[in-house]
Amino acid sequence: MMQHSPRTRFDRKHCRVIRVIKRENRPKKEKIVKTLQEFNEEKEKARVLRKERELAKAKKALDKYNLDLNYRFLHDQISDLFAELLKSDIGNLNSGKHNKISLAAKWCPTIDSSYDKSTLICESIARKLFPRESDPEYEGIEEAHYVYRIRDRLRKQVLVPLHKALELPEVFMSANEWNSLPYNRVASVAMKTYKELFLKHDNDRFKEYLENVKSGKAKIAAGALLPHEIIGALDDDDGGEVAELQWKRMVEDLAKEGKLTNCIAICDVSGSKVITFSANPELHKVEGDTLLEKTQFVRKMEWGMNTDFQKVFDRILEVAVEGKLSEDQMIKRIFVFSDMEFDQASARSEDIEEAYEGSEDIDENNWETDYKVIMRKFREKGYSKVPEIVFWNLRNSSSTPVAAKQSGVALVSGFSKNLLTIFLEGGGAVNPEDVMEIAISGDGYKKLVLVD
Template sequence: MTISTQLLGPPAVAGKPSVNQPETNPLPSGEPTVDSLVHQTKTLDLTGTTTKPPMGLTENLSPTFLSTGNPCLDFFFHIVPDTPPDELIQRLQSAWAHDALTALKLVCNLRGVRGTGKSDKEGFYTAAFWLHNHHPKTLAFNVGALADFGYLKDFPEILYRILEGLEVRKDAKRQRSDARRAKRRHKSFSRRRRGEDEDCEDDGDSGDESEPEVEKEEAKASQVIDKETARRLRKEREEAKAAAALHRYQTDASYRVLFDSVAGLFAELLKADVESLIAKQPNKISLAAKWCPSIDSSYDKATLICEAIARRIFPRETSADYEGIEEAHYAFRVRDRLRKEVLVPLRKALELPEVFMSAREWNSVPYNRVASVAMKTYKGLFLEHDKERFEEYLEKVKAGEAKIAAGAVLPHQIIAGLKDEDGGTVAELQWARVVEDFAKKGKLKNCIAVCDVSGSMEGIPMEVCVALGLLVSELSEEPWKGKVITFSEKPEMHLIAGDTLLEKTEFIRKMDWGSNTDLQSVFDRILDVAVQNKLSEDQLIKRVFVFSDMEFDDAASANFGALMEKYYSLNPEGKFNEAEQKKMFQSSWETDYEVVQRKFREKGYNKVPEIVFWNLRNSSSTPVAGTQTGVALVSGFSKNLLTLFLEEGGIVNPEDVLRLAIAGDEYKKLAVFD
């Protein structure tokens, strides 16, 4: 069956003559060849450089590596949600040059909502934007595989950002914020003016007593004109966007291949879903209908994606009704069929909460089918429009008679909802679901979290630290269950107090950190507790999760003060070449780790706790090199990476953990094509 790849656009655009302009970014047509799959079977290159990584100082003047020595591992460890786009792209370029396939897998790991993914949507969009500009075939030909990591809505969003610019969402958010501020200023000014007018003395005849009424009528007329002007301007903007999308499709081969791949994926899934619906097999229906842009939605108007999907589902040759009709009429009819015969019935079959909400059928919303992020977003509306039934559902969840989704919402997003209009009920229940789901997968045997609640962690990193630290404490087994350690010159082990999630998180936030983030003292404290409680080697802490921004005070040198005095007396600017650095920092982390081992052996312990350095803030500080044994380097705000540490096996080194993070079946579908 021949499928037309022609794109017409809305009538206002379709009627205009096509611009004859040479194609940009010419791309060979056709399917990827076997030769282009050579990268898929390439041996994973995580060896990095043979030289020792460069060294420098943390923000707190502690010696640190500035790289793991492996560009791919640097990307995995250093990219966090607050990493600026230009820095992300720079690290991605280095990783791609080192090992393209691994870099591609790390881009997908960045997006992954499930498995071991980091749920960093914005970071993924930045990386996808770079891929389109530099490796367009790799992005376009992997669309089907990429769908396994996030959700199908990612693809219309990527197309939209390619057309409008990477920063289009931030720009729009900034404009809305500016508009709100301007509106508030205008209201404040108007109130002051009215107050001044009322204070003015009446010196005689006020004139036309109907003047206020005249002013009101003039104001109404002005509002009508303003609305009409706004409507006209909005229509002009929409037509301009549609024309730009059509022009891009016609003249940019790289964009056209990506666009066609996205449209083809949606069409393929929707056709299969309709067949499942007809066969009365609703459990086989995907979420394609949920994430497919609606006809005349903002995505559709800006990208023209619905016409492309409709043409693939309803080709001309499938119906005699299409014979001889004009292209514009054909495009109109198949778009209408896409809405009526595909999207509407499939969305109804999926029982999407949004369908009932848009129809104002609040008493029919199936709360057990509300996704985790949607539940967090819409709970206020549920309380407003369906309070009794929604609260009844929450009571059933508490009693174990119903389930609440919590898979996609991040731990710090859950605790952020503790002070919402529902009194934190949804947050408490979602948190309990997260702990329950993890407990089914396994326990964190003999693990403890070290929480960095110092000043440099202020903001979202602090919230993530609190959430992940609490989660580790609740997943750990006795005697470490419910306990955390804070960074300090004299670290303390705390038993988290509180019966509710709110009380527990507040307790962690208020823990004393003593203006110090001394990692070495943490290990001394762990050893002291083990000796005091006469713990056996099996009861000893096996693994320490360090949730921090990696800006430690004294993580690599026992004689830090003397070292720094010598360092700056020799070079006031604090800059040395590699040879000088090696000479200066003789006490490396490996040596420091050996000191820790000796201390533990002296107390009768042959095992030393493994360390998981979990980076939460954009920084170049790197605690260890990529080959350091007994250590893992991970990052991000997602809980998913905890699954890597539920097994009984020990940590080999940071590069080994990276391999495990991208070893799932979904990663095996990825391939590099250019």
């Protein structure tokens, strides 16, 4: 009988084991293949469904654009604005004027984003940047291919190079390139939002940048921030250092652009001096070396539910006479910042009531009577003009307690940087009609048509 070596017996046994394993694994392999097939089928169904939804969104956007005239007007205005700015920015980029590039590329909707698919806004922008007649290669090609080409050009030839030129902080942050982040290019709102991250990830460089801003070697942006937003950041983890620098930049920018001189405030904000809002108003020089110290000083001042404007003018006149101020040096405008209406904030002096008791000159309009007395007092002291009052109700209100032709008073209601800008750029227009004219004189209003 043939004898098998131990090696041969092992090999045969090993082969039988392998065959058994293969038979056992065959169902598992088939199951895996089936699962993969099902997964691919579901994936394809999801792709088709997603495509159908995108087409439905596009159709809905087109229908709304074609049928809703108001929406079409808004859509066209937005796409016109982006196209105009992006075209200008590319021109500035190509000519090396990087400092004149706007943030249009940053805020332009992302191509193929959900917003873009729901509005087709990127296609509209691309059509205006690259119309068919702008390039011979667009002649004769199908509409779908033309749209694909111009959207691709918008992305590659406009947005990508502008994003790179803008040196947006988000680009460096997402790439974890903190040590390359150019802080002098960070916008005001982004600086306010990200400053704590800058301190955490790039402490030494960021602090060095702040020191350079203090010494005038670098600049910090503040244009998009409102005063209360900067003051609100004084208690942040950086100790208010960024807020301090942004406040100084804001004041410098407003002073350069504005035409207002010789003004004073009855409120809790002013460049150097304020008059307290109370029945016995006092003139204060705002003390403190830092913005935080100045705000703390103002918050501790006396205040009341209303103010006696007669006493305000009396105090101004008293200081002017004592200081022997000329007509040109006299306060020209008084800003009253409050959350009340003008008639609620005004309190009549007892001496006015006594002086006009029983007189026909006194009427129901307290301010008209007060203003006559104020004018007389100023004339007696040699000043022909009385400071004008701009009463700014910081709380939104639809009421108009001061008439458009009210003597010496203009009313502003609500709180926004645009209102402040209107006054600064308009040379401090105090006639409400003038304020309205300035407000609606921008390019955005020129295309509007008055329908009677």
